[in-house]
Amino acid sequence: MHIAEGFLPAGHAAGWTIAAAPFVVHGARAVVREVRENPGSTLLLGAAGAFTFVLSAVKLPSVTGSSSHPTGTGPGAILFRPPVMALLGTVVLLFQALLLAHGGLTTLGANAFAFAVVGPWTGYAAYRLTRAAGAGLMPAVFAGVALADLATYVTTSFQLALAFPDAESGLVGGLLKFLGVFAVTQIPLAIGEGLLGVLLFRVLTVNARPELERLGVLKPAEPVTPGGAA
Amino acid sequence: MTGLAVDDAAWASAWRRRAPGDKMLLCGGLVVTALVLPAWPGSALVGAVVVALALGPARVPARTFLRAARWPAAFIAVGAVTAVVEVGGGGGPGWAPDAAARAGSLVGHALAGSAAVLLLATTTPMSDLLPALRRARVPDAVVEVASVVYRLLFVLLGSLHTIREAQTARMGYSSVARSYRSSGALAAAVLTRSWDRARRMQEGLAGRGMETGLRVLPEVLPSSWAFLAGSVAGPAAIVVASSVAT
Numbered sequence: 521m522h523i524a525e526g527f528l529p530a531g532h533a534a535g536w537t538i539a540a541a542p543f544v545v546h547g548a549r550a551v552v553r554e555v556r557e558n559p560g561s562t563l564l565l566g567a568a569g570a571f572t573f574v575l576s577a578v579k580l581p582s583v584t585g586s587s588s589h590p591t592g593t594g595p596g597a598i599l600f601r602p603p604v605m606a607l608l609g610t611v612v613l614l615f616q617a618l619l620l621a622h623g624g625l626t627t628l629g630a631n632a633f634a635f636a637v638v639g640p641w642t643g644y645a646a647y648r649l650t651r652a653a654g655a656g657l658m659p660a661v662f663a664g665v666a667l668a669d670l671a672t673y674v675t676t677s678f679q680l681a682l683a684f685p686d687a688e689s690g691l692v693g694g695l696l697k698f699l700g701v702f703a704v705t706q707i708p709l710a711i712g713e714g715l716l717g718v719l720l721f722r723v724l725t726v727n728a729r730p731e732l733e734r735l736g737v738l739k740p741a742e743p744v745t746p747g748g749a750a
Numbered sequence: 751m752t753g754l755a756v757d758d759a760a761w762a763s764a765w766r767r768r769a770p771g772d773k774m775l776l777c778g779g780l781v782v783t784a785l786v787l788p789a790w791p792g793s794a795l796v797g798a799v800v801v802a803l804a805l806g807p808a809r810v811p812a813r814t815f816l817r818a819a820r821w822p823a824a825f826i827a828v829g830a831v832t833a834v835v836e837v838g839g840g841g842g843p844g845w846a847p848d849a850a851a852r853a854g855s856l857v858g859h860a861l862a863g864s865a866a867v868l869l870l871a872t873t874t875p876m877s878d879l880l881p882a883l884r885r886a887r888v889p890d891a892v893v894e895v896a897s898v899v900y901r902l903l904f905v906l907l908g909s910l911h912t913i914r915e916a917q918t919a920r921m922g923y924s925s926v927a928r929s930y931r932s933s934g935a936l937a938a939a940v941l942t943r944s945w946d947r948a949r950r951m952q953e954g955l956a957g958r959g960m961e962t963g964l965r966v967l968p969e970v971l972p973s974s975w976a977f978l979a980g981s982v983a984g985p986a987a988i989v990v991a992s993s994v995a996t
Contacts, residue, residue: 524822526793526863527829527856530785548892555891560952562891566898567948571941573899574906578933595937611896615903618871618879619754621818625867626785684833684856687846693837701832712930719934720941728942 521676521702522616522631525624532683537629540610543637547607554604565600569608572596573615578716590713591672594665595720597640598647599735609636634675643668657738661721666714673706674699754907755814756871764809765873769973770882776981777870781863783985789858792992797862799984800869810872818872822864830856876900881968902944909943910936 528536554561575592592612596605610632616622623631647664651657677698686693724732732738760766765773784796804810833856834849846852877900884893913936917923922932 521825524825524829524860524864525781525867526785526860527826533785548889551895552889552891555894560956562894563898563948563952563955564945565895566902567944569895569899570902570906571944573903574910574940574944575937578910578937607892608895608899611892611899614896615876615899617867618876619756620821621756621864621868621871622821624822624864626781626863680829680833687836689837694833697832697835697837698829701828715930716934716937719931720937723935723938724941727938728945731942731945 521673521706522613522623522635523627523676523679525617525627527624528627528630528679528683530626532679533626533630536627536633536679540629540633540637543603543606544610544632547603547605547610547636550603551607565604565608568596568600568604569611572605572608573612576612576616590709590716591635591639591669593635593639593672594643594668594713595661595717597644597668598661598664598717599732599737602637602640602644605640606632606636609640612636630679631676634672634679638675639668639672642671657721657725658718661717662714665717666710669706669710669713673702673710677702754904756818756868757875759810759814759872760875763873764807766875767971768873768977769971770874770878772973772977772981773870773874774879774882775978776984777866779981779985780866780869783988784859784862784866787989787992788996789855789862791995792988793858793862795988795991796985797858797865799988800862800865804865804869804872808869808873810869815868815872818868819861819864823861826857826860826864830860878969878971898948902947905947906940906944910940913939 551565554565572592575590575595578590593605593609596608600608610628613623613628613631613635617624617628643664646667647660650660650663655663678695680698681691681694684694685691686697689696721737725738729738733740780796780800784793787793787796801815804815805812830853834846834853835843836846837843877897880893880897880900883896884890914932917932917936921928923929
C-alpha cells in the first residue's frame, strides 16, 4: 500500500521527505562504508534490493479469495538490519514508482518513511525482543515480519489522516477511517507475510545456513527449533 | 521483453533516444503543475496533455499506459472516498458537506500527477535515469547498488516465474496451505539464487581486477533545445490557462 503520486498536499509531501531523509542518509553512509571496506558487497547489497523488489511480486492467497503482495521489508530488516533497509527500501520504492507505477515521486519521502524506516525498525525491534524473551527463531521471524507489515500500514494510515483529518472528529477520526478501510486487506496480509517469513526462514536454515550465520541471524552451533527457545 | 510492461514500453518508446534530462524537466514540471494548481482546470489540463504526449509523439501503447494506471487509480479511488466520509457526527458515517468537490480535487491532483510520472516511466529506461543520480551528487556506491538492483531484478523475476510455473504444474497452489508452502519455498529459492549469482559475479569481476566500482560508459543522448523550450512553455501555458479560467 503506497501513497499515489499527487495524493498528499505539497507541504505534507515535503515534510515527510524531510522526516525520512536522515534515516536514508544514515543508510547511505552505512552502505558507502561497507562498499569502501569490501567492494564486493555492492553485488550482495544489490541482490538484497532486487530480492525485496521481487518479493513484492510473490502472490499470497488472501482471505477475500484474491491475492495480496508482501512488502518484503520484514525479512530484509532481519537479514540486513534496518539502516541498510532504509536505503534499499527507498531504492525499491523508486523502482516501484518508475517500473510498476506504485507510489510516486513527490510521495517517495512519505512512502519511504512508512515502508523503509518505520516498518523495518519496528519489525527488527519485534524480532530482537522476541528473541531476547527466549523464543526460537521462527516465532521471532513471524513477529518481526508481521509487525513490519502492520507498522507500515499504520504509518501510512496516520500520514493520510494527518493530510485529511475527519471534518467532525479530526485526526483521531481520520486515523480510524483509514485504518478501518485498509484493515480489510492489510491485517490478513500482515499475518500472511509473517507466515511466509517463517516458511522462508525454515527453508533458509536448511539450504543457506552459512549465509544466515555470516549475517548473524544464527550462531554457528545454534540449533533451530520450530517454536521453543533455541 | 524484460517482463515489466512499463520498462518494455520505455525501451520501445519513440522518445527513448531523447536526453533523460529533457524528459525529467518536462515530467517534473507537469508533476509540480498538477500538484500546485487547482484540480479544475489545472490538473485536468495536465492529465490531457500527458495522455496526448504519451499516446501521440512518445508512442506509448494505450493498453500499457492504461494497465499501469490501474493500481494508482484503485488507491486514489479508495483513498479519496475515505477522505470525504465523515465519522464524527452523531448519526453514523455520512458524506462531508463538500464531499464531491474535495474528492474531485483529490482525484484530479493524484491522477494527473500519476500520469505525469507514468509518462517519464514509459519513455525513459531506468538505466538512463540512474546516471542522473550520480550527477545529483548521490554517492557512487549508492548509485552502483541501485544499478545492480536494476540489473538483477529481471534475472530474479525470470527465476520467480519459472519456479512458480513448475510449482503450479506440481499442484503447488491447489490449496491455501500448499500456496503458502510453495510461496515460502519460492521466496527462499529466489533469495539463495540472488546470493549465488551475486557471489559468482563478484568472483568473476574480482578475477578481472575489479577494485573500485562497476564503471560503465554512459550512453550520451543529445539534448534538444526545441524539446526543452516545449518542456518549459507547456507547463507555463497550463498555469496561464488555469489562472485565466479561475
